[in-house]
Amino acid sequence: MKTETPRKSSAKNLALTGALIAVLAVAAFTALRGGDSPALRADTGNSAGKPSGAVAILAGGCFWCTEAVFEKLDGVGEVISGYTGGRTKNPSYAQVGGGGTGHTEAVQIHYDPAVISYRALLHAFWREIDPTDRRGQFVDRGSMYRPAIFYHNENEKKLALASRDALQASGRFDKPIVVEIEPAQTFYRAEEYHQDYYKTHPYRYKIYRHGSGRDQFLARVWGDELHAPYSEETDDAPADAGAQLQDPEAARYAKPEEAQIKSRLNALQYRVTQQDATEPPFRNEYWDNKKAGIYVDVVSGEPLFSSTDKYRSGTGWPSFTKPIEPRFLVQKTDYKLIYPRTEVRSKYGDSHLGHVFKDGPAPTGLRYCINSASLRFIAAAQLEQSGYGEYRHLFD
Secondary structure: OOOOHHHHHHHHHHHHHHHHHHHHHHHHHHHHHOOOOHHHOOOOOOOOOOOOOEEEEEEOOOHHHHHHHHOOOOOEEEEEEEEEOOOOOOOOHHHHHOOOOOOEEEEEEEEOOOOOOHHHHHHHHHOOOOOOOOOEEOOEEOHHHOOEEEEOOHHHHHHHHHHHHHHHHOOOOOOOOOOEEEEOOOOEEOOHHHOOHHHHOHHHHHHHHHHHOHHHHHHHHHHHHOOOOOOHHHOOOOOOHHHHHHOHHHHHOOOOOHHHHHHHOOHHHHHHHHHOOOOOOOOOOOOOOOOOEEEEEOOOOOEEEEHHHEEOOOOOOOEEOOOOOHHHEEEEEEOOOOOOEEEEEEOOOOOEEEEEEOOOOOOOOOEEEEOHHHEEEEEHHHOOOOOOHHHHHHHO
């Protein structure tokens, strides 16, 4: 009996030692992520430069890793690490890490659709994550690391669903694919310390990535196909996606389905944009708004007008001398009154916006009289994180 006691004690000590090593390893990976250590944190930055083109938002666990992968793809101009999908405004890394804000770490990808398609981004996304794990990714656990695809319009939603279904049908994974596909929400840029981490801290990044188990998992699941080039011809996509891929703006600002429009808009917004109604003057949201920013179609998100071209016309409706991009407007002759008027609608959303008259101030002599209910205002300081960074120069 006595001779067996030391062996049991020794075995127990070995087990405890192994557990301790595992705990310390996870703690070390967490420390590399930055935690709350002031020495590893930088001030929160909101400037994302001036990215342009289309925007995609994808969440695949640690944003250090996903940022590094997408920035290396041809056609991708900039990838921003940040937080989305939660409730708290302007959350910090510590708040998100605490799990109480509802956000997940994500990347905002600014890309040129003429070079790389949204489907190609999804192709790379699936090869960077464990799509069967909704409770986190690899060593990083919790809802703040949950994988998700955040779509901006119905076309992106269709492509994401088709891509997910194709992966499930492939039989590559024994478990269900549980990646969430949900509407895009406000994207908050993470602290500057986290941006381009794989470039600014290459040694720490390599230690973290290897220790997380991500690469080992991906190699085991995908094998030689992990780095297989993407082919549009072999990809599964909705039958109507081809035409929209030929027009990147049509994909970016596609009109949602009727049920989704009704769920997003309030009663007045729906009547104005979908049934050509007119809201009351002086009793609407933006007629007297003096803040700097742009106004986009409340339905499709098309950029329409800028505060730099807004003026007080005395009519009680938001008035502008010109649109930001004339190509996003369609003009039609309106005979609803005794005399003909020129109606203004959005190109892709086909939303009724208002009318344009030839009694405006210089330099155009035009007055675009627009319903507030047709618009969504984006403050100048929020343009980058809202996906409209190409218009930041209007306020510099």
